[in-house]
Amino acid sequence: MPDDLSSLRLVATTLAGKWTLPVVYSLKDNTRRYHEIRRHFPKATEKMIIATLKKLEKDGLVKRRIYPTVPPKTEYTLTPLGFEVLAIAQSANALAKASTAIESLKEARGGLFS
Structure with a gap:
């Protein structure tokens, strides 16, 4: 059990940002490319997006490819591990939506199924 918890903590820490x-x-x-990612998140600072990309690369979720051009061109892509994490996150999101829908249904029916 302790190994399971330490693994879970590692995953939670990795995804906590x-x-x-x-x-x-x-x-x-x-x-x-960086500017395409940056454009998706106008409320995030440049520093935060760069730090996030570096951490994702360090953790093996994202691969960075630098092209030797002037100016340099850098692209980011998910690794196989990144796609696994994405699938887990999408499953968790679906579960959260289903749980919310179930709770809303219970409330709408006056708590008959509690």
Whole structure:
């Protein structure tokens, strides 16, 4: 059991950043350049997006590819691990939506199913 908890803590710590899952989600369909990712999150600071991308790369969820052009071109894409994390996040999101829908249904029916 302790190993399970330490693994769970590691995953939770990896995904805990405010912009981590949104950035992962923004890469779900395409490889993107930094400015494309940045455009998705106008409320995030440049520093936060850069830090998030660096952490995702360090954690193995995102691969960064630098092209030797002037100016340099950098692209980000999800790794296989990144796609696994995305699938888990999407499942958790579906569960949360279903739970919310169930609770709303219970409330609408006057708590008959509690």
